[in-house]
Amino acid sequence: MSKHVVIVGAVALGPKVASRLMRCAPDTKITLLDRDRLISYGGCGIPYFVGGDVSEISELRKTMYHMERNESFFKNVKHFQVLTGQEVVSINRKDKSVVYRDVDSGQEASMDYDQLVLATGTTPVLPPLPGADLPGVFTVSNLHHAQAIKNKLAQGEIESAVVVGGGAIGLEMAEAFADLWGVETTVVEMMDHVLPAALGPDTAGLVHKQLEDNDVRVMCKTKVTEVVGDADTGVQAVRTSEGDIPCQAVIFSVGVRPSTKLAQDAGLTIGPFGGIAVNARLRTSDPNIYAGGDCIEQRHLISGENLIMPLGSLANRQGRVIANNIAGGNDQFPGVIGNFCVKVFDIGVARAGLTMAQAEQAGFDPEYALVVQPDRAHFYPTSNIMIMKLIADRSTRQVLGVEALGPNGDAVKARVDAVGALLPHRVRLDEISNLEVCYSPPFSLAMDIVNVAGNVLQNIIDGYNRPIFPQELLRVFPEQKGVVLDVRAPDQAQPGRDKYGDRWMNIPLEQVPDRISEVPADIPVYVYCNTGTRSYEVQRFLNGQGFDNVRGVQGSYAVMRDLDPEFDPRKDGEI
Incomplete structure (x- = not known):
């Protein structure tokens, strides 16, 4: 007699479980129930439909072969049943059955299961504010x-x-x-x-x-x-x-909240952050019930803490794990590292792991480097500036997180993915410095920004690189603390000199040894260039000459121009 698997929810995880399970165990009877009529869609594509990048809303429901994922598609192509407009209202764990209600007629019915999968997703948070229920x-x-x-x-x-x-x-x-x-x-x-x-x-x-x-x-x-x-x-x-x-x-x-009322009413264990608690095999506290996707709590593989992370990519991977286990396998989903990316107009933004604040909260002693470098060979026509922030623990040198952004979003994502894949393995800084990545001028520099970020952060922790980060400079400089030493060409330094007078010195890089007597020894000196590379060279030289009050501005103009365009006024786009 074939096993009956009932799946509650048919957006991302549910269809993935059913499709994979049918391929692994074709004799399984599978029924999906969803209270909505529109199912199996790319919810992350909604802003791009609203913004016009996706012309028709139906495109969010289609496969890459332009077949619409509806009840007929799943019956005739994937060979399992989907019942839409049917809301599951209760689970009877003792009898292994669910009660579901037709959303139009209100008529209720029950359905037995051998194994149950909860893919109930999340509910958006609507703050209890006056007027929150108004049209619009x-x-x-x-x-x-x-x-x-x-x-x-x-x-x-x-x-x-x-x-x-x-x-x-x-x-x-x-x-x-x-x-x-x-x-x-x-x-x-x-x-x-x-x-x-x-x-x-x-x-x-x-x-x-x-x-x-x-x-x-x-x-x-x-x-x-x-x-x-x-x-x-x-x-x-x-x-x-x-x-x-x-x-x-x-x-x-x-924000969103995990939709867990069904699980709670059935007596399943709920985690401290309100999601369904599951083990590594994505089983709930009931061995006959699995759960995955947005409604569960996930373990962060660096901090060790639980969190809710609603992403279609996670739901799809977890759906495969659940299906394999129902089919008799022993797959595990270990947890997450918080990979994230987004397009914001002309730039791509990505991160993996922990931010500085999250690392401190998790008990680490974090330090970071902020690096600016071309994402391709600087002479290649499509080269663009990328900004990368790498975070590591000072004592263990374990890499904790990475953030990056730049106009070539695919290049940004590729770098963050490369580092992110290593984070669960407690990768050390020296391993990032020596990470072997593909090299060709259309795609990267010979010393990739990932390697450079590792090198810079090692230098900071070792005390060679004594940085001041842009936001700190923006805070202390108006308080008349120190001078900026601009080591760029005179025409590039002129706006700063015009604005700040003697507090903005200009000694081009190649002239520093001959003009070292002009550098003040009794006040803070902030070495400034386009991206921070020349700043570091001059900072190290001056430190070697006994100037202990010198710090290099991380990211320098390339970062400052966006954090505060008035700090060092410049024409748009000029570096």
């Missing part, structure tokens, strides 16, 4: 929301919008509103900077600048207190701690 207030969690938002945009009903939440989805939606539709868009984030869970404040500051350069207003350290409007006219404004923002639409993108 949206979350972005399914295709219905996506279509409703795009309809209002297409009908010209939105001239200005507020996105509440500066995470990845929030920034993608802000780009969609501003780029294609020309909507006046404001992002409101209550934390100190955008992408607070993914990036440190310096790299996030560069993302902030990219948003503002593309006419998206960004308000950090700002709390939303009310949505202003009425039921007839809809949204009129968002009230914040910094004043009202007039708008006709509000997108709440402040």
